[in-house]
Amino acid sequence: KFSKNKKLKLPPGPRRLPLIGNLHIVSENLHHDLHKIAKKYGPIMSIHFGLVPIIVASSPYAAEQFLKIHDLTFASRPSNEVSEVIFYKRRNLVSSNYGPYWRNMRKLCTLQLLSNAKIQSFQPMRKQELGILVNFLKQAAYDRNMIDLSSKVASLSANMSCLMIFGKKYMDEDLGEKGFRALIQDIMRIAGLPNIAEFFPFIRVLDLQGFTRRTKELAKLFDEFLERVIDEHVGGSSEQKEAKDMVDTLVGIMQSGEAEFEFDRRHVKAILLDLLVASIDTSATTIDWILTELLRHPNVMKKLHNELEQVVGKNRMVEESDLENLEYLDMVIKESYRLHPVAPLLIPHESIEDCTVDGFHIPKGSRLLINVWTIGRDPDIWVEPEKFKPERFQGSNIDLRGQHFELLPFGSGRRSCPGLQLGLTMVRLVVGQMVHCFDWELPNGMTLKDIDMTENFGLVTTRAQHLMLIPNYRLHI
Numbered sequence: 001k002f003s004k005n006k007k008l009k010l011p012p013g014p015r016r017l018p019l020i021g022n023l024h025i026v027s028e029n030l031h032h033d034l035h036k037i038a039k040k041y042g043p044i045m046s047i048h049f050g051l052v053p054i055i056v057a058s059s060p061y062a063a064e065q066f067l068k069i070h071d072l073t074f075a076s077r078p079s080n081e082v083s084e085v086i087f088y089k090r091r092n093l094v095s096s097n098y099g100p101y102w103r104n105m106r107k108l109c110t111l112q113l114l115s116n117a118k119i120q121s122f123q124p125m126r127k128q129e130l131g132i133l134v135n136f137l138k139q140a141a142y143d144r145n146m147i148d149l150s151s152k153v154a155s156l157s158a159n160m161s162c163l164m165i166f167g168k169k170y171m172d173e174d175l176g177e178k179g180f181r182a183l184i185q186d187i188m189r190i191a192g193l194p195n196i197a198e199f200f201p202f203i204r205v206l207d208l209q210g211f212t213r214r215t216k217e218l219a220k221l222f223d224e225f226l227e228r229v230i231d232e233h234v235g236g237s238s239e240q241k242e243a244k245d246m247v248d249t250l251v252g253i254m255q256s257g258e259a260e261f262e263f264d265r266r267h268v269k270a271i272l273l274d275l276l277v278a279s280i281d282t283s284a285t286t287i288d289w290i291l292t293e294l295l296r297h298p299n300v301m302k303k304l305h306n307e308l309e310q311v312v313g314k315n316r317m318v319e320e321s322d323l324e325n326l327e328y329l330d331m332v333i334k335e336s337y338r339l340h341p342v343a344p345l346l347i348p349h350e351s352i353e354d355c356t357v358d359g360f361h362i363p364k365g366s367r368l369l370i371n372v373w374t375i376g377r378d379p380d381i382w383v384e385p386e387k388f389k390p391e392r393f394q395g396s397n398i399d400l401r402g403q404h405f406e407l408l409p410f411g412s413g414r415r416s417c418p419g420l421q422l423g424l425t426m427v428r429l430v431v432g433q434m435v436h437c438f439d440w441e442l443p444n445g446m447t448l449k450d451i452d453m454t455e456n457f458g459l460v461t462t463r464a465q466h467l468m469l470i471p472n473y474r475l476h477i
């Protein structure tokens with residue numbers, strides 16, 4: 001293959017060691033490692049994990065080359081142990097290869113599960129769940145109790161997702177002893193870090209990182225759970241339900257045979273797992289980062305309080321219909337995504353053929369990582385990039401829907417996030433409500449400087465510490 005492209009070279013990158021390539025550079029935070037070496041090798045660079053070429057894009061121009069100009073070539077996903085074992089031999093949407101199967105699945109998800117009408121149909125449920133949390137926090141405010149806001153938001157997000165997907169809430173105990181979020185974070189972590197066994201098949205049996213064992217355990221836990229969920233729906237009537245849950249919709253399609261492609265229980269389970277994994281942690285983590293930044297920046301919090309007081313007023317809670325009028329809230333969300341994109345390297349893409357990008361040769365089967373974490377900190381694009389300043393978006397047309405390559409929290413192009421509308425609705429509503437209803441106080445003499453911003457890297461990168469706070473109720477109702 002290379003002989004045809006003698007004159008073209010791979011993008012520059014650090015020297016690789018025999019066999020392992022550049023795997024030795026990988027630490028706990030892969031996005032930080034790549035950020036550092038991109039400073040030396042530039043916005044399009046190549047590294048190797050074993051013999052597999054990994055292309056890393058670290059500027060808006062580079063991201064546009066791969067996700068827009070050469071979108072089709074990079075529209076596939078690499079196979080790995082997690083996608084094969086946990087996600088039913090890649091029958092899910094997130095990890096399936098580009099091709100007719102992915103196209104069918106993507107259409108099914110966008111039209112039947114994530115359409116505006118469907119998202120709208122769950123609005124009363126979102127209101128009810130948020131109301132339960134606000135009541136709990138009101139009581140905590142009255143009692144002057146410190147609460148773990150990160151856990152509360154994570155449970156809220158899990159409950160909302162479960163009600164939407166499965167039609168009922170599940171308790172943590174329904175999924176093994178660790179509970180939903182911890183297990184989903186396990187999947188994200190294993191899927192985000194390079195699995196050495198994947199690059200050296202001959203040492204796979206040794207399972208040095210313990211990934212294979214954990215992957216099998218997780219697959220078993222989730223499969224048993226999903227089997228139970230489907231059993232509960234098959235045969236049950238969904239006609240009387242106000243809003244059909246997503247299992248109802250998928251089981252309906254499976255039983256009617258209306259899908260024009262193979263669609264059985266394995267496909268239903270694979271999509272359900274996608275929805276669960278993709279929705280719970282992304283939204284909860286986004287909200288956690290936003291609330292943390294608001295806490296660290298009282299002037300921004302105050303401005304947001306003022307906006308909410310003007311648009312909503314202190315005599316009622318935030319409604320979804322208010323969201324379109326909360327411009328400053330949108331700026332806060334963009335600014336938080338700029339510094340804390342929850343998927344800092346997006347989800348790895350894979351090239352389906354040889355191609356030339358910006359004069360570099362990229363062989364078929366290369367993996368592509370877009371370092372949106374680095375893009376958000378690029379001093380050539382952002383003034384004082386390390387500062388949290390939502391005002392930088394005032395009067396700017398930059399949005400986060402994939403048209404502006406300087407801000408890509410949901411990716412761009414064919415493989416961008418189909419759950420954007422749903423995810424953003426949850427994030428805007430929950431952040432708006434938490435800020436509108438409460439002032440938040442740090443406990444035990446903690447100061448703003450004590451707030452730890454350490455990250456826990458994975459496909460979804462969370463804050464390592466939980467937000468422990470005392471709420472003070474603000475409304476007059």
Ligand code: HEM
Nearest residue numbers: 094278279282283343346347409410411415416417419423
């Ligand atoms: C607020 C939170 C969310 C964020 C920040 C987010 C972000 C992302 C990102 C960065 C990607 C990968 C894009 C790429 O590889 O180029 C992605 C893909 C995906 N997301 Fe989301 N997401 C969110 C919420 C959701 C929700 C609520 C769902 C569905 C319930 C969802 C479903 C998916 C699916 C199925 C894919 C894979 C698409 C494909 O490969 O074709 N996401 N998301």
